[in-house]
Amino acid sequence: MKLASYADGSRDGHLVVVSRDLTQAHYATGIATRLQQVLDDWGFLAPQLEDLAVQLNHGKLRHAFAFEPEKCVAPLPRAYGWAVVDVEGSVRREAGQFQGPHQPLRAPAACEPALAVITGDLAAASDAAAALDALRLLTLAVDWRLDGDLIATHCAPLAVTPDELGEAWGGGRLQARLVALHNGAKLDPRDVAAVPGDALARLARLRALRAGQLAGVSLGALELPLAPGDSLRLDLKSADGQHSLFGAIDLDLAPPPALP
Template sequence: MKLASYADGSRDGHLVVVSRDLTQAHFATGIATRLQQVLDDWGFLAPQLEDLAVQLNHGKLRHAFPFDPDKCLAPLPRASGWAVVMADGAVRRDAGQFAGPHQPLRAPAVGEVALAAIAGDLSPASDTAASLDALRLLTLAVDWRLDDELIATQAAPLAVTPDELGTAWRTGRVQARLHALHNGSKQPARDVDAQPGAALARVARLRALRAGQVVGASLGALDLTLTAGDSLHLDLKTAEGSSLFGALDLDIAPLAPTDLS
């Protein structure tokens, strides 16, 4: 299933189920209003959301509406924590506040992309197999840094269960291509081969994880620096060209007149 959090004036947004083709959505109000509720009671609530998703995909929900990514917050705006496992195994931590997929920045930035695994409860020292069992949802995230200081973490609009990834999900690995447009110009696509279970297990070596912890498997830095007035479009897609998590669109605010004086 594919899940998103629509902006409604609250900190966490309102949970919606999104159709497989990303065209339709339906509020999950009768089941849960926030994604964290689902993560806290996954065994009971997730099957109900799956049933809702099946009905939505078959066009059987009378109150479905067109899905609008512009209305999305991050799927889990306030996670239990955010940790990124780097290529060398080092772990970088942050509080877990996620900006939405279209939230602008007000400063130049360098981006570090990660496949983000949203976990259920996970015991300390869990191995990769146990960590995969605790894997609930996946999304795409970018840490934006200025002078090596984290200024924002941005998440794609959708969090999806691994079974929704189709051919991009193979024996615990996500294999896809990262596509980017910088100021409207296509950048070289990047092949992605990430192991979210291994990333979760790496963090679980250090401590137990609570439901709602997000762990990123680093996909490396973006090969560009965004400056004032720039725009960036990022989308992780299958080999067939289907978007896995919806696109992230970032604008860097242009310099104010006072900044130019």
């Protein structure tokens, strides 16, 4: 299933189920209003959301509406934590505050996309197999760093279960293509691979993870000469580049403030 959180004036947004082709959505109000509720009671609530998704995909929901990514906040705006395992295997732990896919970036910064894993409860010292079993949802996240300090993390609009990824997912491994547009010009696509179970197990070596923790597998920094007024669109697609897996992060770099 594909899930998103619509902006509604609250801190967490309102949970919606999104159709497989990303054209339709339906509020999950009768089941849960926030994604964290689902993560806290996954075994009971997730099957109900799956049933709702099946009905949505078959056009059987009277109150479905057109899905608008521009209305999304991050799927889980206030996670219990955010940690990224970089390409060298080291771990960076950060606060779990996430911005939506269209919220402007306030300053030029270094760009590092990551495959983000939303996990259920995971005991300390769990192995990769147990960690993979605790994986609930996947999405795309992008860290922005200025002089090494994290200044913002943006998330794609959709958080999806692994079974929705089709041929992009197999044996606990994601194989995909990162596609970027800078000021409308397409950059060279990057083929990426990530094994999130290994990353989760690394994070859980010394401490337990609770439902609602986000863990990222770095996809490598992007070298981009960003400037105020620029636009950047990042999309993690199937290996053939045809299908968006999580929807795009499509943001503008805020222009400098006007002089008085």
